[in-house]
Amino acid sequence: MTSARVLLVTGPGGAGTTTVAAGTALAEARAGRSVLLLGERVGTLSGVAAVRPDTGQWFRDGVLGIQRQTGTDLLHEDELTALPGSEGLALLTALAQAHRSGRWQTLVVDLPPVTEAIRLLALPELLARYVRRLLPGGRPASLLAQLAGLPYEAAGRWAGELDELHALLTSPATAVRLVVEPTAQAPATVRMARAGLALHGLALETVIANRVLPSGSPDPWLREVAAAQQSALDALPAETRDLPHLGGTPGEAELTELAASGALDWAPAGEPRRLTPVLDDGPVWRLPLPGANRSELDLVRRGDELFLTVGPFRRAVPLPAELRHREVTGAALEESGALAVRFAPDPG
Incomplete structure (x- = not known):
């Protein structure tokens, strides 16, 4: 079997x-490569x-499948209309x-707009967590679920499928390509997306x-727009790639020419870099959040998880085993872009 990127x-x-x-x-x-x-x-x-x-078919298949598992027949296929958000x-x-x-060999996915896209990519992990919290793996819960007629085994399989999808989205072979127009809003968009x-x-x-747009146009208006674009480009990460303006709606000929230019090739070997938390002496747990704004950060501990809010995004982050019995004593966003969470020393 081919392992696709x-x-x-x-x-x-x-x-x-x-x-x-495209x-x-x-x-x-x-x-x-096959694409x-x-x-x-x-x-x-x-x-x-x-x-x-x-x-529509995906939604109908899902609802009808649940009905089959629960032994009910409340809704007919013709009655079912996809709910908002089903597209993702x-x-x-x-x-x-x-x-x-x-x-x-390669799967390319045209996602929704960036804020919605990041929430969508986070959804498999979130749903799997909900399923496991609502249907824990113990025998009493299993018995209760059976007595209530709940599809307990089906829920377990669903959680497994969600885990598989989350593993795919966070695997070394998967990455996000972020597209922006070089406007005054672009740097803030990139910072928000990087943090999320x-x-x-x-x-x-x-x-x-x-x-x-190319610089040096004889048209004064185009020169002004190009200069504004350059100011925005200067504020973007140094590794940002530029694509030329292709006019209204590019056809296959324009797209083929763009593809031949090499500007859309996969990033060089060693990239992309997936940022992972680091546990240092102290103990201090550093969670990389490049682009995060201090005023938009929030952290709450509940049990063995940290609930982190970064702008419009939120995630329950499981604590490493060695930190679960320690109290959080403070947190600060460092100049490097890492959120440093400090824990009390081991009392023993």
């Missing part, structure tokens, strides 16, 4: 993520297989199925500045 493409709405996802898929195909492009807005491209998940879950399900098939991705253990492959 996965590139997840997102950015602010209107930044051109669909164009970049160009990325073409670049992978040009490199001789599947997944997304709600994908079109037909030479040498690239494309799938638009059927959200259908997309993740299609990704998991494509990866499990082993048919593709790091919080959830997701790797950032690269930042792409899309629709960059």
Whole structure:
């Protein structure tokens, strides 16, 4: 079975993520790799297989499956209409199925806008946690579930599938490609996205500045816009890649030319870097949160977990075993971008 690498493409709405996802898929195909492009807005491209998940069918299959497991027949297939937000879950399900098939060397996913995308990528871990909290693995809970007619074994299988999807999204072969337009808002968007991705253990492959205008235009208005873009580019990470403005809606010819330029190739060996917490003497647990803002950080300990809020994102982070019996004595965001959480020394 082929172990596919996965590139997840997102950015602010209107930044051109669909164009970049399509160009990325073409670049992978040009490199001789079998490619599947997944997304709600994908079109037909030479040498690239494309799938638009059927959200309605995914929702109907899910509800009918639950009815079969519980022995009920309350809703008919014709009555079921997909709920808002189902699109993202259908997309993740299609990704998991494509990866499990082993048919593709590269999977490119055109995700929703960046804030929604990061929350979506965090959802498998969150749902698995909820399932396990609601249906713990002990025999009494299993007995109660059976007496109540609950699909206990099905819930366990679902938790396992969610774990599998979370492992795929956080594996070394998976990364996020962040697309922004070089505007005054771009640096803040990149900082917010970097912090959210790091919080959830997701790797950032690269930042792409899309629709960059050439400097030196004879048109005064274009020169002014290009100068403003350059100011925004100067505030973005040094490794940001620039893509030229391709006009209105790029066709396959323009996308093929862009793919041939090498600008959309996968990041060099050794990248992307997945940021992981580090436990130092003290003890101090350092959680990397590049781009985080002190005023948007919050930390609460509950049992063996830290609940971290970073801007619009929140995650329950399990504590390492050696810290679970120690009290939190303080926390501070360091200049390096790491949140340093201090714990009381071992009383023994």
